[in-house]
Every structure is written in C-alpha cells, then in structure tokens.
Amino acid sequence: MHNPFSLLTQPRFRPFFWTQGLGAFNDNVFKTALITQVAFNTASLTTLDGGTLVTLLPGLFILPFFLFSASAGQLADKYEKSQIIRLVKLLEVGIMLLAGAGFLLHNLVMLALALFLMGLHSTVFGPVKYSYLPQHLQPHELTAGNGLVEMGSFVSILLGQVLGAWLGSLPQHEFVTSLSILLIAVSGFHISRSIPLSPAPVPEMKINWNPISETVNNVRIFWAQQTLWVGIVAISWFWFFGATLLAQFPNLAKDGLHGSERDFIALLSIFSVGVGIGSVWCEKLSKGKQELGLVMLGAVGMSVFAWDFAATAGNIQQQFLAHPGWTLQAISQLDYWRMLLDVALLGVSGGLYIVPLYVLLQSRVEPRYQSRVIAANNIMNALFMVVSAGFSLMLFGYGLTIPQLFAATAGLNLLVAAYLCWRQPEYLSSSVAYVKRWFAAD
Incomplete structure (x- = not known):
C-alpha cells in the first residue's frame, strides 16, 4: 500500500x-x-x-x-x-x-x-x-x-x-x-x-466479572510471552511520557513563556499534528511491513527533541528573569521558533515510536486473546498516566522547573529505551538493521 x-x-x-x-x-x-x-x-x-x-x-x-x-x-x-x-x-x-x-x-x-x-x-x-x-x-x-x-x-x-x-x-x-x-x-x-x-x-x-482475578489472568497470558509484556510496557511508557509533557503545556505557556492561551494551543496543536504525521509516515518508512526498527529511532528522537525543547524553553525563561517586564515578542524569535520545531519533531518521533508497537500487539497475539491483552494494555496505560502525575509532583517538590522536568523525562526515556532493548534485543537489532538498509538504499 x-x-x-x-x-x-x-x-x-x-x-x-x-x-x-x-x-x-x-x-x-x-x-x-x-x-x-x-x-x-x-x-x-x-x-x-x-x-x-x-x-x-x-x-x-x-x-x-x-x-x-x-x-x-x-x-x-x-x-x-x-x-x-x-x-x-x-x-x-x-x-x-x-x-x-x-x-x-x-x-x-x-x-x-x-x-x-x-x-x-x-x-x-x-x-x-x-x-x-x-x-x-x-x-x-x-x-x-x-x-x-x-x-x-x-x-x-x-x-x-x-x-x-x-x-x-x-x-x-x-x-x-x-x-x-x-x-x-x-x-x-x-x-x-x-x-x-x-x-x-x-x-x-x-x-469472569471479577476485575481483579480477570486482570491477573490477563497478566499471566502476556507475561508468558515476554515479547507482549515488553511491548505493553513500551506503549504504556509512551503515555507516561506524553502525559508528563502535555500536562505542563498550559503552565509553561502562561508562567514559563509569559504567553497566552494562543501559545498553549500552538504547543498542543503542533505536538498533535506531529504525532499524526509520524503515525502516517510509518507506512512509508516500513513499506507495509511490521517494522520494530522504527521504535528505537522514535525513542531516540523523543529524547533528543524533548531535551532541546527543555533547553530552549529554559533559555527563554532565563531571559524573562534577566529582563523583567519583557513580553514573549521581545524574546529572540529564533528561540521561539526553535522551540516550536522541537515540539513538532517530538510529536513525529512519538508517532514513529507508538504505531509499530500497536502493530506488534495485533500481529503477535493469538486472535482468541487479542481483545483481553489490549484491555490489559489499557489498564497499564492508565496506571502509567497516573504515575506520571506523581512523578511530576515529586520533581516539583525537589524544586525543579518545568523545563528541567522535561529534561529529566528525556533522560529517563533513554533509560527506558535501554531497558526495552535489554529485555527484548529485537528492538535494537531491528533498528540497526533498518539503519543499515537505509544507508544501503542510498
């Protein structure tokens, strides 16, 4: 296709x-x-x-x-x-x-x-x-x-x-x-x-209408297949990562950037469109195949662009502290557009990361258990999103700013990517093979 x-x-x-x-x-x-x-x-x-x-x-x-x-x-x-x-x-x-x-x-x-x-x-x-x-x-x-x-x-x-x-x-x-x-x-x-x-x-x-015992049964199903377990952890991490960043966009726009609702909507819009572009782009990059090699490439992009986004937003914040009374328009436009580009590429990277993981669940789960494994995945997603709120509150309690929270999340993302590769070496080997094919094609 x-x-x-x-x-x-x-x-x-x-x-x-x-x-x-x-x-x-x-x-x-x-x-x-x-x-x-x-x-x-x-x-x-x-x-x-x-x-x-x-x-x-x-x-x-x-x-x-x-x-x-x-x-x-x-x-x-x-x-x-x-x-x-x-x-x-x-x-x-x-x-x-x-x-x-x-x-x-x-x-x-x-x-x-x-x-x-x-x-x-x-x-x-x-x-x-x-x-x-x-x-x-x-x-x-x-x-x-x-x-x-x-x-x-x-x-x-x-x-x-x-x-x-x-x-x-x-x-x-x-x-x-x-x-x-x-x-x-x-x-x-x-x-x-x-x-x-x-x-x-x-x-x-x-x-089985008992949610606890049925959830335990579902966990047993995908725990027996570590490929599925690692895939569910990877998907849930995406929702942790996204929830951590998106929850702070309103406060970043208002307090960090001294902007308005328009700037919040711009951040949210650019990120959402970026995820959409990355998601659809997966088809072209994978050529219709299940391509786990895109997962780690997307993960690296998520960390790189989240870190640069944090650095640029932090720089803008420092300029406001050094020049009280300045407006967002007085700040370097280069920094502002660089920050928006980071958000766009962060979204694209997220799309490249998440789509192959859903394809993994759909293609490697036995059809008779498919919906139940996806339901278990949804429980994990919700749990990770709740934990993300506690993670943010904990770091704010240590005095971190919003850009520093983003930078910490970018670093943690690399650790999670390393964990995924350790538990399921196929992620790393597929990424290496994909890059080799890409250079060979050139």
Missing part, C-alpha cells in the same frame, strides 16, 4: 475510522468544556474549591479503565464487534443527554456522573478499537491502519479540546454545549451503523 489514505475510501475501514474519531472528539469537547466551567465559573456549579475539582475530575474519567477494562476485553472477544460499537455509541447518546441536563441545570453531580460514564464508554470501546483492525486489514495494511487511527485520535483530541474550551468560555454556554455534544454523539451512532460485521473469536467464553 503506497497511499495509506486509500483506506479511508473503503467500507471496511472508513465508518470505523470516523466513528472512533468522533468518540475521541466528543470525549474531549465534554471534558474540556466541563473543566473550563469548573476553573472559571466554579460558583455556578458548587461551593467546593475549583482548583481541587480541576485536579480530581480527570481522575473520574480514568477510573473506569481500572475497574472495567478486564470485563471490556472479555466482551470484545465473546461478542460480535460491530454490535458492541453500536451499543457503545448508543450509550454515548444517553450520556450526552445526561451531561446536557447537567449543564442546563448547573448540576455538578450529573456532570461528574456523565464524565465517569464517558470513561466507561472509552474503556469498553478501547479493546474493540484495536482488535477490529486485524480482522479487516491485511497484515501489510496494519501499519497504515494503525497510523491513520493514531492520527485521527490525536487530531480529534486536539480539535475537541479547542472546541470544548471555546464552548466553556461562552457567556451562555449551557444550551450550545449541550446541543453540540449531543449532535456529535448522534453522528457517531449514525456512522457506526455502517461498520461491517466482525465475528467473535471466542463466542463460547464464559465471562
């Missing part, structure tokens, strides 16, 4: 792509609109402290991943996937009706419940999302399919956050926000009706 975008014209992929994209879009429109309201209009919703709520609310969205991922993986292996997707999208319509009522009534309990249920919606959809692709794509199309899905997800997240922030800032936002999230949900359900059938791999399976 020379043009990965040709998949977007095919019925086996197109409705699935737009359905998952609209789901990620709606998640972020609702979350961001809610957090914007809590941050800037706390009194209209509750007497509780706004800062505390802004910190706690994202946790409500992540909590279902710990509670229900094990069950979601079993459902995706036991039942036909297009039916699960349509039921999940129907659930989303109901959740958005609840959220809309919460906005109109200024009821924080209803909004918090809707946020939790949207986390449940994403939890159930996750295992289906990645196990659907191997059923409808040829092995040589998996890289292109995953690249498009990752691109669509990051662009949807970006657009959802921008729209959600704008909706949440409107003077009379309640009706417009409620109508918007409901229309997005209805659109997603309508498109999902065109998703083709995906037969269940294990229809005879008896579901």
Whole structure:
C-alpha cells in the first residue's frame, strides 16, 4: 500500500475510522468544556474549591479503565464487534443527554456522573478499537491502519479540546454545549451503523466479572510471552511520557513563556499534528511491513527533541528573569521558533515510536486473546498516566522547573529505551538493521 489514505475510501475501514474519531472528539469537547466551567465559573456549579475539582475530575474519567477494562476485553472477544460499537455509541447518546441536563441545570453531580460514564464508554470501546483492525486489514495494511487511527485520535483530541474550551468560555454556554455534544454523539451512532460485521473469536467464553482475578489472568497470558509484556510496557511508557509533557503545556505557556492561551494551543496543536504525521509516515518508512526498527529511532528522537525543547524553553525563561517586564515578542524569535520545531519533531518521533508497537500487539497475539491483552494494555496505560502525575509532583517538590522536568523525562526515556532493548534485543537489532538498509538504499 503506497497511499495509506486509500483506506479511508473503503467500507471496511472508513465508518470505523470516523466513528472512533468522533468518540475521541466528543470525549474531549465534554471534558474540556466541563473543566473550563469548573476553573472559571466554579460558583455556578458548587461551593467546593475549583482548583481541587480541576485536579480530581480527570481522575473520574480514568477510573473506569481500572475497574472495567478486564470485563471490556472479555466482551470484545465473546461478542460480535460491530454490535458492541453500536451499543457503545448508543450509550454515548444517553450520556450526552445526561451531561446536557447537567449543564442546563448547573448540576455538578450529573456532570461528574456523565464524565465517569464517558470513561466507561472509552474503556469498553478501547479493546474493540484495536482488535477490529486485524480482522479487516491485511497484515501489510496494519501499519497504515494503525497510523491513520493514531492520527485521527490525536487530531480529534486536539480539535475537541479547542472546541470544548471555546464552548466553556461562552457567556451562555449551557444550551450550545449541550446541543453540540449531543449532535456529535448522534453522528457517531449514525456512522457506526455502517461498520461491517466482525465475528467473535471466542463466542463460547464464559465471562469472569471479577476485575481483579480477570486482570491477573490477563497478566499471566502476556507475561508468558515476554515479547507482549515488553511491548505493553513500551506503549504504556509512551503515555507516561506524553502525559508528563502535555500536562505542563498550559503552565509553561502562561508562567514559563509569559504567553497566552494562543501559545498553549500552538504547543498542543503542533505536538498533535506531529504525532499524526509520524503515525502516517510509518507506512512509508516500513513499506507495509511490521517494522520494530522504527521504535528505537522514535525513542531516540523523543529524547533528543524533548531535551532541546527543555533547553530552549529554559533559555527563554532565563531571559524573562534577566529582563523583567519583557513580553514573549521581545524574546529572540529564533528561540521561539526553535522551540516550536522541537515540539513538532517530538510529536513525529512519538508517532514513529507508538504505531509499530500497536502493530506488534495485533500481529503477535493469538486472535482468541487479542481483545483481553489490549484491555490489559489499557489498564497499564492508565496506571502509567497516573504515575506520571506523581512523578511530576515529586520533581516539583525537589524544586525543579518545568523545563528541567522535561529534561529529566528525556533522560529517563533513554533509560527506558535501554531497558526495552535489554529485555527484548529485537528492538535494537531491528533498528540497526533498518539503519543499515537505509544507508544501503542510498
């Protein structure tokens, strides 16, 4: 496949792509609109402290991943996937009706419940999302399919956050926000009706509803295959790395760069587009094959550009300290554009890193266990994202600045890359072989 975008014209992929994209879009429109309201209009919703709520609310969205991922993986292996997707999208319509009522009534309990249920919606959809692709794509199309899905997800997240922030800032936002999230949900359900059938791999399976024992069972499955275990650690590390950086973009733009919301949106947009470009670029670089050689190249790029981003942002910060009263426009434009280029290349490197890892899970897991392994991966992802917040708080407690946090994360990324190569030498050997082939081709 020379043009990965040709998949977007095919019925086996197109409705699935737009359905998952609209789901990620709606998640972020609702979350961001809610957090914007809590941050800037706390009194209209509750007497509780706004800062505390802004910190706690994202946790409500992540909590279902710990509670229900094990069950979601079993459902995706036991039942036909297009039916699960349509039921999940129907659930989303109901959740958005609840959220809309919460906005109109200024009821924080209803909004918090809707946020939790949207986390449940994403939890159930996750295992289906990645196990659907191997059923409808040829092995040589998996890289292109995953690249498009990752691109669509990051662009949807970006657009959802921008729209959600704008909706949440409107003077009379309640009706417009409620109508918007409901229309997005209805659109997603309508498109999902065109998703083709995906037969269940294990229809005879008896579901274990105990999340703890089932999670233990899933861990045993991939622990017995160290290739899968290391792959899951590698994917989860990507979400740790990304969460650590993205969580600090607003504070960096406001306090470190003395900028505005426009600068925060610029950082977020450039990073998201970079991941999208890197994800799709994987198809060209891998020539349709499973190419683990890109993983370590992406990891090195993530560290190099994160470190240079940290150094440049730190230099800008030092100039502000040396010249109180300066604005961002007075700082060297070369430094500013260099920082944005670092963010773009950091995103591209992340795309090159993550796509081959998802292809690894899809191509090397026995089909009857595929959804359950992906569900276990989702639990690990959520855990690593929670740990990333504790990691940042710990380093801030030692007095580190945001650029220093980024530099420390870049260094830690190299240690994780070394661990991956030690546990699974295939990552290093594939990278060396890929570079040799690249030079030989030149």
